[in-house]
Amino acid sequence: xxxxxxxxxxxxxxxxxxxxxxxxxxxxxxxxxxxxxxxxxxxxxxxxxxxxxxxxxxxxxxxxxxxxxxxxxxxxxxxxxxxxxxxxxxxxxxxxxxxxxxxxxxxxxxxxxxxxxxxxxxxxxxxxxxxxxxxxxxxxxxxxxxxxxxxxxxxxxxxxxxxxxxxxxxxxxxxxxxxxxxxxxxxxxxxxxxxxxxxxxxxxxxxxxxxxxxxxxxxxxxxxxxxxxxxxxxxxxxxxxxxxxxxxxxxxxxxxxxxxxxxxxxxxxxxxxxxxxxxxxxxxxxxxxxxxxxxxxxxxxxxxxxxxxxxxxxxxxxxxxxxxxxxxxxxxxxxxxxxxxxxxxxxxxxxxxxxxxxxxxxxxxxxxxxxxxxxxxxxxxxxxxxxxxxxxxxxxxxxxxxxxxxxxxxxxxxxxxxxxxxxxxxxxxxxxxxxxxxxxxxxxxxxxxxxxxxxxxxxxxxxxxxxxxxxxxxxxxxxxxxxxxxxxxxxxxxxxxxxxxxxxxxxxxxxxxxxxxxxxxxxxxxxxxxxxxxxxxxxxxxxxxxxxxxxxxxxxxxxxxxxxxxxxxxxxxxxxxxxxxxxxxxxxxxxxxxxxxxxxxxxxxxxxxxxxxxxxxxxxxxxxxxxxxxxxxxxxxxxxxxxxxxxxxxxxxxxxxxxxxxxxxxxxxxxxxxxxxxxxxxxxxxxxxxxxxxxxxxxxxxxxxxxxxxxxxxxxxxxxxxxxxxxxxxxxxxxxxxxxxxxxxxxxxxxxx
Numbered sequence: 216x217x218x219x220x221x222x223x224x225x226x227x228x229x230x231x232x233x234x235x236x237x238x239x240x241x242x243x244x245x246x247x248x249x250x251x252x253x254x255x256x257x258x259x260x261x262x263x264x265x266x267x268x269x270x271x272x273x274x275x276x277x278x279x280x281x282x283x284x285x286x287x288x289x290x291x292x293x294x295x296x297x298x299x300x301x302x303x304x305x306x307x308x309x310x311x312x313x314x315x316x317x318x319x320x321x322x323x324x325x326x327x328x329x330x331x332x333x334x335x336x337x338x339x340x341x342x343x344x345x346x347x348x349x350x351x352x353x354x355x356x357x358x359x360x361x362x363x364x365x366x367x368x369x370x371x372x373x374x375x376x377x378x379x380x381x382x383x384x385x386x387x388x389x390x391x392x393x394x395x396x397x398x399x400x401x402x403x404x405x406x407x408x409x410x411x412x413x414x415x416x417x418x419x420x421x422x423x424x425x426x427x428x429x430x431x432x433x434x435x436x437x438x439x440x441x442x443x444x445x446x447x448x449x450x451x452x453x454x455x456x457x458x459x460x461x462x463x464x465x466x467x468x469x470x471x472x473x474x475x476x477x478x479x480x481x482x483x484x485x486x487x488x489x490x491x492x493x494x495x496x497x498x499x500x501x502x503x504x505x506x507x508x509x510x511x512x513x514x515x516x517x518x519x520x521x522x523x524x525x526x527x528x529x530x531x532x533x534x535x536x537x538x539x540x541x542x543x544x545x546x547x548x549x550x551x552x553x554x555x556x557x558x559x560x561x562x563x564x565x566x567x568x569x570x571x572x573x574x575x576x577x578x579x580x581x582x583x584x585x586x587x588x589x590x591x592x593x594x595x596x597x598x599x600x601x602x603x604x605x606x607x608x609x610x611x612x613x614x615x616x617x618x619x620x621x622x623x624x625x626x627x628x629x630x631x632x633x634x635x636x637x638x639x640x641x642x643x644x645x646x647x648x649x650x651x652x653x654x655x656x657x658x659x660x661x662x663x664x665x666x667x668x669x670x671x672x673x674x675x676x677x678x679x680x681x682x683x684x685x686x687x688x689x690x691x692x693x694x695x696x697x698x699x700x701x702x703x704x705x706x707x708x709x710x711x712x713x714x715x716x717x718x719x720x721x722x723x724x725x726x727x728x729x730x731x732x733x734x735x736x737x738x739x740x741x742x743x744x745x746x747x748x749x750x751x752x753x754x755x756x757x758x759x760x761x762x763x764x765x766x767x768x769x770x771x772x773x774x775x776x777x778x779x780x781x782x783x784x785x786x787x788x789x790x791x792x793x794x795x796x797x798x799x800x801x802x803x804x805x806x807x808x809x810x811x812x813x814x815x816x817x818x819x820x821x822x823x824x825x826x827x828x829x830x831x832x833x834x835x836x837x838x839x840x841x842x843x844x845x846x847x848x849x850x851x852x853x854x855x856x857x858x859x860x861x862x863x864x865x866x867x868x869x870x871x872x873x874x875x876x877x878x879x880x881x882x883x884x885x886x887x888x889x890x891x892x893x894x895x896x897x898x899x900x901x902x903x904x905x906x907x908x909x910x911x912x913x914x915x916x917x918x919x920x921x922x923x924x925x926x927x928x929x930x931x932x933x934x935x936x937x938x939x940x941x942x943x944x945x946x947x948x949x950x951x952x953x954x955x956x957x958x959x960x961x962x963x964x965x966x967x968x
Contacts, residue, residue, distance in 0.1 A: 218241035231620050233619065239291055242284055252858055253859040254279045255857070257271055259635075259856060262613075266614075283619075290611055293318070293319060295310075296311070305344075325594065325600065325601045328598065332352045346605050349391050360589065361390060363396040366382075377575075378396075409561045413558070413573060439523050441515045441518070456496050457498035460498065488509065502539070617631050636705050649684060664848050667689070667723070671702070671704065671714040671716050675710065675711075689874045690871060697716065702714045730837055847865060
């Protein structure tokens with residue numbers, strides 16, 4: 216039967232609700248097109264890595280939908296009620312295990328065995344902490360099914376000794392109980408090495424030429440090989456000296472080579488000294504074994520004389536090249552035999568012990584112990600299955616709510632598993648923070664999310680730990696966000712990290728920022744222009760000072776140059792004044808035109824004009840920001856971290872505001888607004904603003920006729936009469952109908968009294 220699903224809407228799309236065990240049991244019936252994610256990494260998440268490793272069947276470091284479905288089905292089948300998974304409890308009651316199947320019975324039996332091994336035989340529940348401590352679980356058992364046996368797996372002292380020999384030669388493997396042990400592979404390797412070592416020695420024992428000095432051959436050979444290259448070098452140099460006597464000086468090293476290190480503090484074993492010839496070179500000159508030797512080789516040569524020359528050449532103090540050839544021929548067989556050495560891994564035991572181990576027939580006994588341990592593998596695997604079930608009982612439901620749906624992320628009751636912690640920076644707290652391995656690579660994909668992203672290097676100097684995160688700023692503005700700013704990052708464990716911004720992906724943060732953006736850009740542009748002009752003026756002044764200083768040396772030209780500069784300055788000043796006049800006139804004319812146009816409008820329309828001007832400036836920026844903010848998407852941020860997000864998980868404006876908190880005073884706080892270090896405010900801005908308001912008010916009242924009425928006609932203009940055009944149109948008609956007659960004479964001027 217098809218399962219009936221319920222969905223909730225968040226992030227601009229429908230997400231499945233997992234409200235019951237039946238929903239979990241039918242998870243394989245849910246169309247994967249409706250899943251929010253199809254894959255996620257096993258690292259960089261705030262989730263138990265061991266649980267993720269158990270779900271990751273292919274062991275490729277990724278959790279995919281089929282693996283999650285398989286884990287959910289197994290957990291539902293192993294419990295009597297699938298609803299128990301919704302509890303997310305770290306404690307699994309034994310009564311909840313489904314013992315109606317053979318696998319369930321084995322799980323229940325293994326769980327009880329674990330509790331018995333831990334000394335909690337009567338316990339009715341088992342926890343993650345108890346199943347994790349395998350060392351305690353198997354501490355009292357000789358065999359645990361892992362195919363590794365420690366030395367105390369047997370009571371036979373001889374077998375124990377051989378197991379310890381194997382560990383000494385080939386290193387140990389860790390048993391489930393935590394003890395050092397050996398596996399069948401180690402046993403096979405050890406006995407192969409031992410047999411090879413014994414056979415290698417048999418070759419020497421059967422050939423007298425291999426051991427020319429019997430039992431002391433090994434030590435004599437060591438002394439021989441220690442000086443062999445240096446003696447060969449000596450006799451080769453002597454041959455060259457015999458070939459051409461002119462080469463003697465060069466073969467003995469020139470004096471300047473001694474000067475190179477003569478000023479240093481030297482020791483007998485200095486590398487510079489050891490590199491010189493063994494003795495003074497001469498044509499066909501024998502090698503002295505005591506007097507005239509290079510001091511750096513005195514020790515090895517003394518050993519060579521005692522171990523080799525004395526038994527072979529009856530203790531000579533000088534050896535010729537022929538003597539040296541005889542010594543080399545005596546050790547030729549040994550040298551060839553040593554080159555074919557096998558079984559070196561067991562050499563530290565000595566030939567006698569190796570042959571004793573081979574003869575006491577310990578290998579079959581050890582192999583039997585390992586087979587006995589391996590036979591218990593099903594029971595041991597069942598114990599591991601208990602650990603798996605307890606972990607699924609605790610963690611699986613949480614993982615489903617961060618994979619099949621993003622319930623934890625959108626409900627905001629607890630953080631999602633991909634949220635690494637909270638970044639505090641620029642009076643804001645950013646909760647959408649993810650751990651990243653390569654910020655540059657991550658930014659290539661994450662930039663498509665449409666969010667303002669800040670990549671930070673985080674470090675804890677006390678422990679030397681380091682990591683990199685990306686934080687999404689989804690509220691406020693970006694005025695004070697830049698590379699190099701420092702903050703504090705709190706991980707999910709509550710540990711604090713020093714955080715420094717290293718990279719920024721710039722995108723709109725809020726509509727409010729977009730509203731003020733044009734004005735802030737204008738202010739920044741003006742500031743930059745002022746700074747550039749000031750810098751240019753400063754550079755010009757510096758150049759003039761430098762020129763003036765250079766011209767001081769030419770007194771006859773000083774007067775002429777000063778006059779020329781004065782004339783030039785005068786011209787520049789006139790031009791500047793003229794330019795300023797033109798600029799002021801243009802600005803004044805524009806303002807006058809604007810004021811005239813405003814005064815011609817009805818009074819109620821004037822505020823609308825100001826609102827329209829503001830919207831004309833800010834509206835394009837706000838529209839662009841709104842379009843980008845409605846496309847802000849969580850998917851690319853997670854995809855860049857190895858997720859396979861299957862939906863367009865939006866971060867709209869209200870939800871984004873909840874992800875980034877802005878500093879605000881706590882309720883009931885009291886504020887002291889007096890700043891003792893505040894800058895003194897100039898009265899002129901207020902005076903100018905007051906005069907502007909007064910002028911506007913006067914213009915409005917004058918146009919309405921109130922100024923004329925209040926001053927009884929002494930100031931202002933009278934109120935406009937609306938029917939005046941009609942009277943003006945009737946006047947010409949009256950004039951046309953008047954009778955014709957003589958033109959009236961002009962009035963006589965009055966005589967002043």
